[in-house]
Amino acid sequence: MKNRYKVEQTRKNYFHFEIPMTNKEREVEVFLIENSQSKFLLKTKQENFDIELNELSHRPYFLIKTEEDQYITAERTLPIEGMNNFRDMGGYETNSGKTV
Numbered sequence: 001m002k003n004r005y006k007v008e009q010t011r012k013n014y015f016h017f018e019i020p021m022t023n024k025e026r027e028v029e030v031f032l033i034e035n036s037q038s039k040f041l042l043k044t045k046q047e048n049f050d051i052e053l054n055e056l057s058h059r060p061y062f063l064i065k066t067e068e069d070q071y072i073t074a075e076r077t078l079p080i081e082g083m084n085n086f087r088d089m090g091g092y093e094t095n096s097g098k099t100v
Contacts, residue, residue, distance in 0.1 A: 005064050009075045013053045019064065020047060031063040033072065038063050 006018040019028055027045050031038035032053065041051055041062075053060060061074045093099055 005071055005073045007062060007073050007075050010050070013055060015051050015053065015060070015062075015075065016048070017051065017062075017064075018048050026066055029065045031065070033061040033063055 008016045008018075010016045017030065027043055029043045030041045030051065032041055033039075042049075059074060061072055064071050064073060
């Protein structure tokens with residue numbers, strides 16, 4: 001299945017979802033996957049919406065269901081304070097004395 005769902009962490013414990021729908025009347029259900037269990041979060045017909053979660057100690061994965069389909073997705077950008085890209089950490093010295 002083509003990844004057509006997007007989730008982005010906009011600030012701590014807040015997630016913004018974009019779910020393009022071919023039929024505006026189609027409902028989606030969103031679940032939080034924890035310990036191999038799915039916890040229901042909401043049902044909506046909106047293409048864009050936000051969800052606030054309680055404090056998490058792990059990267060959240062979400063199950064998105066429609067009548068015809070289901071998909072698991074997660075935030076692709078890990079929030080690291082002070083940098084936009086993990087590569088920005090850099091500065092690791094290699095065995096040859098160069099830095100990565």
